[in-house]
Amino acid sequence: MTQGQHFTRLAGSGAQPAGHASLRRTNLSLVLRHLRDHGSSSRADIAEATGLHRATVSNLMAELLDRRLVREVGIEHAGAVGRPRRAVALDGAHVGILGLEINVDYVAVHGTDLSGRVLVERRVGFDAMGSGPNHSLRELGRVARQAIDELTRAGAGRSATGTPGGGPSGIGMAGIGVAVPGLVDVGHGVVALAPNLGWRDVALASRLSVALGDVHVPVTVDNDANLAALAEYTSGxxxxxxxxxxxxxxxxxxxxxxxxxxxxxxxxxxxxxxxxxxxxxxxxxxxxxxxxxxxxxxxxxxxxxxxxxxxxxxxxxxxxxxxxxxxxxxxxxxxxxxxxxxxxxxxxxxxxxxxxxxxxxxxxxxxxxxxxxxxxxxxxxxxxxxxxxxxxxxxxxxxxxxxxxxxLGFGAASLGAANVVINQLVDDPTAIGPARVGPARVGPARVGPARVGPVAPQPSAP
CATH class of the missing domain: 3.30.420.40 (ATPase, nucleotide binding domain)
Known part of the structure; x- marks a missing residue:
């Protein structure tokens, strides 16, 4: 081992140089992002679009299939006499993502999976302005737990691949994003000041994590207008x-x-x-x-x-x-x-x-x-x-x-909160562990310790 070379362990693999792991993570993200942005594609088309070698794409695709982040969707023909190509598409139907917004007079919920199915969406009237942070966080935790239960039940039937979802815990939660109307220290998940809620220095990410009990999942917090702007930039x-x-x-x-x-x-x-x-x-x-x-x-x-x-x-x-x-x-x-x-x-x-x-x-x-x-x-x-x-x-x-x-209506911020979590997973597909035999586990889909309040990614150019 050369001086300065360190090793890290990827789920389902042996020890590999940290530089190799980082490069593989980047290439997995490149392939997954292409499928998210362009829909189903063959391995050859992905190789041509991304500049990766075909053998590299095939190798990456095997890992993404193992993690159930992509699925094979059929045969495509390249021209009249072209060799048939097997197409793949974004899957992740077993990966649950929850976007929440707490505002002056309501709590909004947007629950989805990585494949884009909207599974839970609603708004609950609530006087956050007059309730104070403690009561408001209890209500936010209650709504979040209820939505997580609905998400896991929604994955209990059939996944996007058409195969059984694996019992009452068909979806595992990968992350929660929370939108708040105020100044937010995104890196630490702390609401520094939310004047209309009467909040100051509220450690929302850590307190919501505690309120969720045995559902251990990374929590990201950001300003509601920032998250809504990201949603508008992406799909508005x-x-x-x-x-x-x-x-x-x-x-x-x-x-x-x-x-x-x-x-x-x-x-x-x-x-x-x-x-x-x-x-x-x-x-x-x-x-x-x-x-x-x-x-x-x-x-x-x-x-x-x-x-x-x-x-x-x-x-x-x-x-x-x-x-x-x-x-x-x-x-x-x-x-x-x-x-x-x-x-x-x-x-x-x-x-x-x-x-x-x-x-x-x-x-x-x-x-x-x-x-x-x-x-x-x-x-x-x-x-x-x-x-x-x-x-x-x-x-x-x-x-x-x-x-x-x-x-996008009043749900733009909760949609944006969910999109931030999805972007984080697309940026690092290794956060989703390989598929296991038997029911999916309710709790974090992330490999390794959950990180509270990661910095939200910036939108990429169109």
Missing amino acids: VAAGTSDMVYLTGEVGVGGGIIVDGRLLRGADGFSGEVGHMPVDPGGLRCGCGRNGCWETKVGLAALVRMATPDQAYGLGTAPVPDPEERVAEIARGLAGGDPLMLGAVAEVGRWLGLGGSILVNLFNPRVIVVGGYFATLAEWLLPFAQAELENLIIAGPAARCRFVASD
């Missing part, structure tokens, strides 16, 4: 747009900023708190303790206060209405021509355009994608926002930026 209405801003349309307003195809995090990872831009020093007090923040003008709480003052946030009504229920009522009023609601939406729209112009002047995005209630009420809201934006941006028409309504 402006997917692949290299310069874009995503705005949450919740009680609080956050922003995820994509610049040149990469999520902008800033020096400490706290960028995107656009809802706390001061736009009216004489305005109402914000949850952060300052006056006149942008979210006091355009957040859902501001719209509800103006459009339906008898149902304003903070009145202590129980049970807590789902945000979509609140917005649906306002939409019905707008469709019926309610003057109070029409005036409220016009006011919010103008403030949305004003804040948007600041973002355009700073970052020059091609689109501003709006989610949450902004998207639901887009037909009434965005004309006012677009007009104000065009009136206030310095570059004028040359900037060519427009507001676009998201089609």
Whole structure:
């Protein structure tokens, strides 16, 4: 062994040089990412697309098949007289991934497997703003455990390969991502500050891990707007747009900023708190303790206060209405021509355009994608926002930026949280152990110790 050469052990293999293990992990990821992005392909096509030798691809494919991360899907013919090729596709139907979002008035769930099947998706009304971190984390743990049970049951029938799923534990959990409206220390899974939840220095990743009991699984925590922006960049209405801003349309307003195809995090990872831009020093007090923040003008709480003052946030009504229920009522009023609601939406729209112009002047995005209630009420809201934006941006028409309504609804952040976990697994397929005979084990699919709060990967260029 040469000086400085170290050994590491891969699951199901003997000792190998660390450099060899790293190279193999990179090549496995390259093959898996190609299948995720392009669908089923033959080994020869993968070799041509990735630049890897055909023998190397065949060897890598054997390991991915052993880990049940790919499946053979049939024969493809290369031309009229070409030799038939056996195609493979992404599988991972036994790998469970859970995306969660906790926000002011709800907990959202997006449960999937590595093959992309959505197995659990819902939102539960919950007053996180008035419950404090301890009660909120208990509720988050309860919802997570229930979703994990549903995920494992969903894998109990047949996998994507059509073979039996292996009993009541057909899916093993590989990771959980959690979206939170606030400043997050992603590397440690700590919510540094979430003003609208009243949280400060909450070790969410470690505390959720404890709440999950015997389900030992890595937990990642990130800002809700960042995760929603990643979801939009990957699969939303402006997917692949290299310069874009995503705005949450919740009680609080956050922003995820994509610049040149990469999520902008800033020096400490706290960028995107656009809802706390001061736009009216004489305005109402914000949850952060300052006056006149942008979210006091355009957040859902501001719209509800103006459009339906008898149902304003903070009145202590129980049970807590789902945000979509609140917005649906306002939409019905707008469709019926309610003057109070029409005036409220016009006011919010103008403030949305004003804040948007600041973002355009700073970052020059091609689109501003709006989610949450902004998207639901887009037909009434965005004309006012677009007009104000065009009136206030310095570059004028040359900037060519427009507001676009998201089609991911209130579930964008939980979808993004699940996507981050999927990206981590695609980046390191060796995190999923080889298939074993007998029922799949409920718990971490990861080989080796679970890592709490890994840094979320950046999106790659389209």
